[in-house]
Amino acid sequence: MAAMDPLPVDVSPFIPEGEGGPATPLDLPPAMGYCANQAAGGPIDPRRPETEARPSRAALDLSKRWxxxxxxxxxxxxxxDAWGSRIRQAVRDIAPTWSDYADVAFDFDQPTAHITVNVLPLPQLGIGYGTYCSYLGSDCLGVVRQGGQPAMNLVFHPSLASDPAFLRAEFSRVILHEFGHALxxxxxxxxxxxPIVWDEAAANRVFGAPPNNWSPRTIREQIIDVYRGGPIEAGMFDPSSIMMYxxxxxxxRYADGSPFVSPNNAALSPMDKVMAxxxxxxxxxxxxxxxxxxxxDPPKAGAIAAAGQVARYRFRPxxxxxxxxxxxxxxxxxxSVQRDRDSAAGRLYAAEGSNLSMTVRLTESRDYFVAVRHAxxxxGTGEFRISVRPAS
Ligand SMILES: [Zn+2]
Incomplete structure (x- = not known):
């Protein structure tokens, strides 16, 4: 882990209430917004070239863990105000979902901060409605210490309130996603x-049009480019991840030519939970x-006897x-099952539920590693019985 001062920073003088300048007119229909994270996180500001010029990043950067x-x-x-308070309450309700899986707690009632959250348009910083982004992990604290910009932007448009069901889903999707970045x-x-190959011209057509209106360069940074930062810990490619657009x-398309499609993910996937x-x-x-x-062999009795325990097995086909x-x-x-004991290395697969049966193709005669966690x-704690049998 990189050296890091874990002390939070006093942010009370930062961006006093009401000094955000003129707000963006309320002329946007409710629409799903894309997270505009780039490079080290944060919004893209056309007036600040450094926010566009860095290589883009992509699973979990181990160097930025808290x-x-x-x-x-x-x-x-x-x-x-009323709308801001609604957003703030949604953050208090939704962000701690991560704490069911990651041993990281969030405290929203301190005068100091590791992570600062902006919920209003700040035109002087190029932040408008629909700006959703966060710096990555412990980089948030560096941004807070440096001052001048928020570590996370959650600038929901007030018109979203006209569709309560959509608003609930958007709060869940965006807040879980941005706090994922913050972890x-x-x-x-x-x-x-x-495992997919992008059609860049098609991406330019879709994301160059409203509501995103992204430049080809932004589209490269947001979608086409791959992560070139610190070491990555990742499971299998997971279209249902909260971190997937x-x-x-x-x-x-996938390598076999089949089309790649991802759903609207508003909840953590089993792999998100295991990775956390x-x-x-x-x-x-x-x-x-x-x-x-x-x-x-007959099913073997297993138990998660204490909160936080992981029951681990190895299996050699x-x-x-x-x-x-x-x-x-x-x-x-x-x-979950993974190929390497100490690293997901892109080869971890996970499922969630009671009375689970997970069929996996194991391609080598070597040890594979199975882990059982409470959901x-x-x-959580509890007992189970575990077994493996050939399925082909
Ligand atoms: Zn994002």
Whole structure:
């Protein structure tokens, strides 16, 4: 981890209420906004070339993790009016969802901040309605210390309130996504090992038009380019990740030619939850020893005896093929399998539920690593039975 001063910064003098300049006219219909994160996060300001010129980033940058067990102070810079208060309450309600999986707590009631949040248009900083972005992980604190701009922008348009169901979904989608950035997660579609090929001309047509009106350069930075920052920890490519934009068909294809499409993700995916727990495991928990699974053996009793524990197994297939990994019982679980014991390395797959059966293709006769977490890994405990059998 990079050297980091964990002390939060006093932000009370930053951007006094009401000095944001003239607000953007309320002429936009409710629409889903894209996160405009770039390079080191933060909005793109055409007047500041450095905000466009950096290489783009894409899963979780390990160099930007906060220390696990951190209590992060989140400071709202503004938004004491009715709409601002509604946004602030949504942040208080939704952001702590991450704390069910990552051992990081958010405290919204301190005069100091590790992460500053702006909820109003700030024309002098080039921040208008629909600006959603956040610096990555511990970079937030550097931005707070430097001053002059927010670490995170959540500038929801007031007209969104006209459709309460849409507003709820937008709050969930955007706030979970931006707090994902604040924990160090990068855009899923920009990770270096993504298995898709973009049609740049098609992306330019779609994102160059309203409501985004992005320049070809911005589209490269937001979508086409891959991450070139610090070391990345990532599971399998996950179209349902909260860190994935919603993409319609026609913009990218998988290697086999099939079209790439991603849904409107407003909740954390099973892989998001496992990755969050891998990056921020519960501090100070004694972990049980890993044990071996043998294909065809009767189900083996397992338990998560203490909050934060992860039950770990290894499995070596006699020959490559399809295998069903089953975790039986009523305990809600996160079940994952990965190729390397100590790194997801782009080869981690996860599923969530009770009485889970996960079929995976294991392509090598080598050890694979299975982990069983409670579905709320920071707080839950319970028992299960686990087994593996050939599925082909
Ligand atoms: Zn983003």
């Amino acid at each position: 220390p696990t067990g951190s209590k992060l102070h989140v400071g709202f810079l503004n938004g004491a 160090g997660f990068i855009h899923e579609h920009m990770r270096p090992d993504r 919603q993409f319609p068909a026609g913009l990218a 727990n891998l990056a921020y495991p519960k501090a100070g928990v004694e972990q049980p020893a890993e044990s071996a699974l043998v294909a065809g 006699a020959r490559p093929g399809l295998f069903a990994i089953r975790a039986e019982g009523v305990t809600p679980l996160l079940l 709320k890994p920071l707080s």
